[in-house]
Amino acid sequence: MNSSSDVLVIGGGAMGLATAIELTRQGAQVTILSRNFQEAALHAAAGMLAPQAEGLEPGPMLDLCLQSRDLYPEWTSQLTDLTGLETGYWPCGILAPTYADAPPRFTGDAEWCDRTTIHQYQSNLSPDIIGGWWFPQDAQVNNQRLAQVLLQAAQQLGVTLEEGVNVTGFETKNHQIQQVQTTIGPWQAQTYLLATGSWSQELLPIPVTPRKGQLFAVQAPRQTLNKVLFGPGTYIVPRHNGRIVVGATSEEVGFAAYNTPGGLQSLLATALRLYPPLADYPLEKCWWGFRPATPDEWPILGHSPYDNLILATGHYRNGILLTPITAHLITDLIMTGQADPCLANFSWQRFTPSSPATERLALAHS
Numbered sequence: 001m002n003s004s005s006d007v008l009v010i011g012g013g014a015m016g017l018a019t020a021i022e023l024t025r026q027g028a029q030v031t032i033l034s035r036n037f038q039e040a041a042l043h044a045a046a047g048m049l050a051p052q053a054e055g056l057e058p059g060p061m062l063d064l065c066l067q068s069r070d071l072y073p074e075w076t077s078q079l080t081d082l083t084g085l086e087t088g089y090w091p092c093g094i095l096a097p098t099y100a101d102a103p104p105r106f107t108g109d110a111e112w113c114d115r116t117t118i119h120q121y122q123s124n125l126s127p128d129i130i131g132g133w134w135f136p137q138d139a140q141v142n143n144q145r146l147a148q149v150l151l152q153a154a155q156q157l158g159v160t161l162e163e164g165v166n167v168t169g170f171e172t173k174n175h176q177i178q179q180v181q182t183t184i185g186p187w188q189a190q191t192y193l194l195a196t197g198s199w200s201q202e203l204l205p206i207p208v209t210p211r212k213g214q215l216f217a218v219q220a221p222r223q224t225l226n227k228v229l230f231g232p233g234t235y236i237v238p239r240h241n242g243r244i245v246v247g248a249t250s251e252e253v254g255f256a257a258y259n260t261p262g263g264l265q266s267l268l269a270t271a272l273r274l275y276p277p278l279a280d281y282p283l284e285k286c287w288w289g290f291r292p293a294t295p296d297e298w299p300i301l302g303h304s305p306y307d308n309l310i311l312a313t314g315h316y317r318n319g320i321l322l323t324p325i326t327a328h329l330i331t332d333l334i335m336t337g338q339a340d341p342c343l344a345n346f347s348w349q350r351f352t353p354s355s356p357a358t359e360r361l362a363l364a365h366s
Ligand code: GLY
Pocket: 045, 048, 213, 247, 248, 291, 316, 317, 318
């Protein structure tokens, strides 16, 4: 029996690591059980912090994403102070060019650029671009670096990290988790946090399914872009060192863990149309990952069917963006027992058969 800590975090991706760090800072003893750090959605992303460019509808999800975007400067600088490592947070803004007339989407921190303005503002865009939105407050973080920084911070703070451990099931009694079964034996804690992303259904019947994204990266000879381009069907994310990350497909193909010629062909076509200079840069690599999608594309956060199991999963396209706010809200919930009122919007119960959200989804798909 591995009797561990105050909190046992299942899943060593962005949510698991960031929440473990926050919990530890607040005095909890935390263990993370991680099956494979490399398969976390954290690595698959391009690191856009794009609540506005993603076109989220006004409401609780947009509010959550905006709050999290606001936390980024301080959150990343604290991580850097702790570890001495840079995350690549870059408030570079996001330009969303379009090929067809777009109705105004935002009146707040967004600016419509007409054809002349957008081509002056960003050279070498497709000549078919007729205008676009500029979102000055959207940003990016280097998700590959963030992964290393989170790992290092967790280790420095004394989080116990068990890598290569698969949690295979829960033993429950009276709506409580008694212990979890793992490939190295049972583990116990006072509180459990499920942060297993696309693989959540292996442990709990909540509707989280993988949505595959394929990406590629090129290495430009110098930094040729200084803002993210978010076009129809693709995004182009420049790093300071000239690397450009391009994403992403969105495929319901289960856990098909490979790049496909068809996926890359469609991604290359849309990306090269939007920003033709990409065609001549050295291709560095291509890869894929699995976004944890829920039916309404909002995360599942907060209480679960078990009193001592908390959920932080299903962040779909916005996991990197939502990492700091998730860590903050879930830590508060675990440490104080008080749920922030906003968590009610993200409850797993919205998917139970009689919930209003389930009925809305059924109507939308009928
Ligand atoms: N955040 C963008 C994506 O998931 O493709």
